[in-house]
Amino acid sequence: MDDRRARAEAIEDFAAVLRQLRNAVGNPPFREMSGRSGAISHTTLHEATKGNRLPSWETTVEFVKVCDADPAAYRERWESANRAVRSASAADPSIPADDHPTGEFAATGASEVRTLHLAVGSPVSRPASLPSPPSGGLAGGVQPPADAPGSGGRLRLSRPAVLATAAVILAAAIVVVVAVNRDSTPEEQHNPSPTGSPSTAALSPADCPVRSTNPPWAPPLHKGDAATFIDDVTLPDCTRVAAGETMTKVWRLKNTGTVPWEGYSLRRLDLTQQADQCQTISDVPIKDTKPGKTVDIRTDITTPRKPGLCYVRFKMVDASGKVVFPGSRPLNFQIIVDVR
Numbered sequence: 001m002d003d004r005r006a007r008a009e010a011i012e013d014f015a016a017v018l019r020q021l022r023n024a025v026g027n028p029p030f031r032e033m034s035g036r037s038g039a040i041s042h043t044t045l046h047e048a049t050k051g052n053r054l055p056s057w058e059t060t061v062e063f064v065k066v067c068d069a070d071p072a073a074y075r076e077r078w079e080s081a082n083r084a085v086r087s088a089s090a091a092d093p094s095i096p097a098d099d100h101p102t103g104e105f106a107a108t109g110a111s112e113v114r115t116l117h118l119a120v121g122s123p124v125s126r127p128a129s130l131p132s133p134p135s136g137g138l139a140g141g142v143q144p145p146a147d148a149p150g151s152g153g154r155l156r157l158s159r160p161a162v163l164a165t166a167a168v169i170l171a172a173a174i175v176v177v178v179a180v181n182r183d184s185t186p187e188e189q190h191n192p193s194p195t196g197s198p199s200t201a202a203l204s205p206a207d208c209p210v211r212s213t214n215p216p217w218a219p220p221l222h223k224g225d226a227a228t229f230i231d232d233v234t235l236p237d238c239t240r241v242a243a244g245e246t247m248t249k250v251w252r253l254k255n256t257g258t259v260p261w262e263g264y265s266l267r268r269l270d271l272t273q274q275a276d277q278c279q280t281i282s283d284v285p286i287k288d289t290k291p292g293k294t295v296d297i298r299t300d301i302t303t304p305r306k307p308g309l310c311y312v313r314f315k316m317v318d319a320s321g322k323v324v325f326p327g328s329r330p331l332n333f334q335i336i337v338d339v340r
Helices: 002-024 030-037 042-048 057-066 072-091 159-183
Strands: 227-232 239-242 246-255 265-268 283-285 294-302 308-317 331-338
Touching (some): 002 057, 002 072, 030 042, 030 057, 042 057, 246 331
Antiparallel strands (some): 227 246, 246 294, 265 283, 265 308
């Protein structure tokens, strides 16, 4: 029982670390996080915070990266949790090892379904694009049998075995989809306006202005770079605007560092824009700005026809598309859309 408790505590402690990190950047919706990653599904990201099982290292890397933090800072904590899980499983064979795959990729639709490719007379292999597991071997530390008859150290399945296995996998996938949908939060089941708010599904005009928290400290991408927000030149927070209209938002920033801004832009965080969101271009260009100078950054906003709160966030990126101030809050606009 002690081994089970140690395993559960290690998994929950690591999940708490991920929840704390997500909270530090304003609890963005898991769908938004998935969109920013482009490599992992929202259900996998959500599962990582629930404390039911230890996420793979690759899942952890994507989770940390979309929260604008450094994965290297979390490697030791993940390794410690992984050792605890493996130790508990080794000490008590009745405790299942966390046999998660080492790479988890985004799936379309409401739920993630992992696909296992099996071929008659062929080894079960991992895509070449996936990195090796942190501790070597297959997921969960399970090694393929080296003495499988006629396999030369590789696992081979007969055609009947393949068909039987495929049927089992299909049935399991159906169960998984039902379970995931049942356990998903309302935000994941129906997220009509993933605008990057701390809890988008619950936001309304009454929540304006939305208060965001500071992300974990991180140095600027370029040493000496710095920016200071000066003013909302147009559309200050909680301005009431008409539905179905186009207007211009202008922010004023100052380059307070020693690095010239050349080719910089503001990148919208929720790149998959829904019909009932305020529409903007995905990357808002910033005029080249020398240190000590101010710049007005403007973008056209088209409001939806449905009333509500538009809360949209941007992060400044350099000419290569990398976030330049990972330790700073996103720049945002938040306007109340009325039907007049």
